[in-house]
Amino acid sequence: MATSLELAQQLKAKFGDLISEPAEFRGELTVTIADAQRIGEVAAFCKAELGFDYLVDASGVDNYGEDPRWSLAYELFSTTKNVYLRLKTHVSEEKGELPTVSNVWRTADWHEREVYDMMGVRFIGHPDLRRILMWEGYPYHPLRKDFPLAGKPTELPEVAFSKTTPMEGGPFVTVSGGKDSAAREPRIRIPED
Amino acid sequence: MANTHEIQFGEAAARASRAAEDLPDLQGEKMVLNMGPSHPSTHGVLRIILELDGETITKATPDVGYLHRGDEKIAENMTWNQFVPYTDRLDYLAPMANNVAYALAVEKLFGIQDKLPPRCQYIRTICCELSRISSHLLGIGCFAMDVGALTVFLLTFTEREKVYNLQEALTGARLTTSYTRIGGVARDLPPGWVEQCRKFLSEVVININEVATLLDRNRIWVDRTRDVGVIPKDVAIDYGLTGPNLRGSGVDFDLRKKQPYLIYKDLDFDVPLGSVGDCYDRYLVRMEEMRQSVNLVRQCLDKLPGGADNKSKEPVSIQDGKITLPPKGKVLSSMEELIHQFMIVTTGVNAPVGEVYFGHENPKGELGFYINSRGGGTPYRLKIRAPSFVNLSVLPYLLPGHLMSDTVSILGSLDFVMGECDR
Numbered sequence: 148m149a150t151s152l153e154l155a156q157q158l159k160a161k162f163g164d165l166i167s168e169p170a171e172f173r174g175e176l177t178v179t180i181a182d183a184q185r186i187g188e189v190a191a192f193c194k195a196e197l198g199f200d201y202l203v204d205a206s207g208v209d210n211y212g213e214d215p216r217w218s219l220a221y222e223l224f225s226t227t228k229n230v231y232l233r234l235k236t237h238v239s240e241e242k243g244e245l246p247t248v249s250n251v252w253r254t255a256d257w258h259e260r261e262v263y264d265m266m267g268v269r270f271i272g273h274p275d276l277r278r279i280l281m282w283e284g285y286p287y288h289p290l291r292k293d294f295p296l297a298g299k300p301t302e303l304p305e306v307a308f309s310k311t312t313p314m315e316g317g318p319f320v321t322v323s324g325g326k327d328s329a330a331r332e333p334r335i336r337i338p339e340d
Numbered sequence: 341m342a343n344t345h346e347i348q349f350g351e352a353a354a355r356a357s358r359a360a361e362d363l364p365d366l367q368g369e370k371m372v373l374n375m376g377p378s379h380p381s382t383h384g385v386l387r388i389i390l391e392l393d394g395e396t397i398t399k400a401t402p403d404v405g406y407l408h409r410g411d412e413k414i415a416e417n418m419t420w421n422q423f424v425p426y427t428d429r430l431d432y433l434a435p436m437a438n439n440v441a442y443a444l445a446v447e448k449l450f451g452i453q454d455k456l457p458p459r460c461q462y463i464r465t466i467c468c469e470l471s472r473i474s475s476h477l478l479g480i481g482c483f484a485m486d487v488g489a490l491t492v493f494l495l496t497f498t499e500r501e502k503v504y505n506l507q508e509a510l511t512g513a514r515l516t517t518s519y520t521r522i523g524g525v526a527r528d529l530p531p532g533w534v535e536q537c538r539k540f541l542s543e544v545v546i547n548i549n550e551v552a553t554l555l556d557r558n559r560i561w562v563d564r565t566r567d568v569g570v571i572p573k574d575v576a577i578d579y580g581l582t583g584p585n586l587r588g589s590g591v592d593f594d595l596r597k598k599q600p601y602l603i604y605k606d607l608d609f610d611v612p613l614g615s616v617g618d619c620y621d622r623y624l625v626r627m628e629e630m631r632q633s634v635n636l637v638r639q640c641l642d643k644l645p646g647g648a649d650n651k652s653k654e655p656v657s658i659q660d661g662k663i664t665l666p667p668k669g670k671v672l673s674s675m676e677e678l679i680h681q682f683m684i685v686t687t688g689v690n691a692p693v694g695e696v697y698f699g700h701e702n703p704k705g706e707l708g709f710y711i712n713s714r715g716g717g718t719p720y721r722l723k724i725r726a727p728s729f730v731n732l733s734v735l736p737y738l739l740p741g742h743l744m745s746d747t748v749s750i751l752g753s754l755d756f757v758m759g760e761c762d763r
Binding site for chain 2: 202226252
């Protein structure tokens with residue numbers, strides 16, 4: 148039975164420079180796709196040829212202050228070969244979008260909606276790209292690093308909890324640095340102001 | 341002064357004939373029914389927008405997020421150990437399993453998963469399997485109650501109460517257990533717990549069988565569940581279903597067997613599979629999983645290193661001052677332990693840089709944590725892959741074509757928890 152390393156090498160053999168050398172950490176293999184706009188064909192190949200029939204998870208990471216700002220991690224699993232593989236790709240803040248893989252794995256539909264909701268990364272060709280956890284019309288993307296833990300006030304009328312929560316939800320860990328405690332507490336810090 | 345209008349009513353027969361003229365248009369019209377967010381069968385705050393043609397569902401749009409608390413955002417702002425209480429509140433019907441899943445994920449990041457002391461691994465396995473029994477008892481009890489079999493609910497809740505008593509004796513809390521720590525568990529088994537647990541196991545099997553006699557061949561139950569909500573194998577995988585919902589469709593996928601963690605590879609158990617993938621199969625799978633879990637806990641109790649009273653003083657946590665808290669007595673008398681305690685409490689356990697994903701076979705399915713760490717005491721990004729969230733995404737596929745009343749059976753058989761779905 149093929150190991151995930153062999154499958155990753157097959158993937159590299161097929162796509163060449165688009166796919167990075169597989170990186171191993173704690174027994175998990177990660178391959179990075181250089182061009183996020185080609186995620187669709189890579190995903191389709193992974194499912195059809197390599198047998199990764201189960202998309203476990205898709206998550207977005209905000210590398211705030213770095214370029215490219217967004218990282219996407221797709222956790223693949225093959226139920227027949229019993230191996231994992233992680234696909235990673237990066238999207239710049241200006242671009243802010245990449246093709247959907249929901250046409251490859253239907254489970255990606257909700258995962259991508261969640262990434263869009265929380266990070267604001269858009270998925271081209273997604274059948275129904277709406278917010279999923281936050282409500283329709285909410286103006287921010289809460290898992291962005293520049294969104295404060297306490298929340299931000301919104302202008303939406305008739306929406307509860309549109310103010311920040313000064314006494315709730317933190318601080319849990321203060322940020323180290325030479326500032327006084329008020330400046331270090333996440334609940335008060337509003338980076339965009 | 342308000343205007344008054346005189347309304348002319350025709351003869352009753354004339355009105356009837358006029359209504360009949362309008363009727364053909366009315367018949368083609370679909371009705372949109374808003375089910376939830378507060379509906380008894382949605383087990384929390386799930387809202388489904390159903391489009392009905394008569395009694396038949398033509399379109400279903402689930403709307404989730406009513407219980408969103410931003411757990412992932414909160415996790416980025418606290419130390420590894422501080423997040424353990426938040427995991428209680430994911431699948432609050434199996435809090436101990438969540439604790440274990442989270443601890444194992446972080447330990448995978450730290451590379452200490454294999455270094456856990458054997459007694460800790462056994463205790464954690466017992467916790468997971470007790471949670472599975474508790475969660476399935478509730479799942480089946482509520483499922484049966486929703487389709488009209490109230491007795492089952494009373495039976496299963498009586499048993500669940502005993503699991504809560506065990507949890508209370510073990511962790512001090514009935515629901516919000518927060519039992520694990522990075523590198524171990526909070527405390528050892530209390531005196532008499534093993535006997536109490538064995539007593540529960542012998543009682544719960546009787547009640548599981550009682551439930552089986554009430555439901556397995558019950559005409560109404562079978563009519564309401566058999567061939568209702570059929571999920572074919574390939575669709576189940578495509579939608580990423582996990583847990584009993586996937587195995588009900590006949591896919592042999594159980595992380596305890598496929599990617600063994602803790603001590604599951606040393607234990608003897610079977611993975612029940614369904615054949616059709618309907619609500620009845622999912623019920624049968626859960627019933628058998630409970631029996632298997634009872635066996636698993638028995639095996640763990642028999643093999644428990646150190647025995648029931650731990651005379652040989654087997655550790656339940658990794659003995660490393662940089663990962664777990666040192667004994668309090670030493671903190672007050674020794675400089676090194678004081679520094680370790682201070683560092684763990686204030687800045688958190690120092691994590692390596694890297695990213696891991698760990699999937700855990702929770703009662704509801706695969707609870708996974710994707711952790712992206714940039715070092716230090718807090719996660720840079722912690723993504724929770726909640727089984728209920730993914731399992732619910734199958735609803736737009738599953739509900740259309742069914743009768744309105746089948747929704748209740750299907751929701752019951754999917755056995756979801758909104759706390760976990762919405763995070």
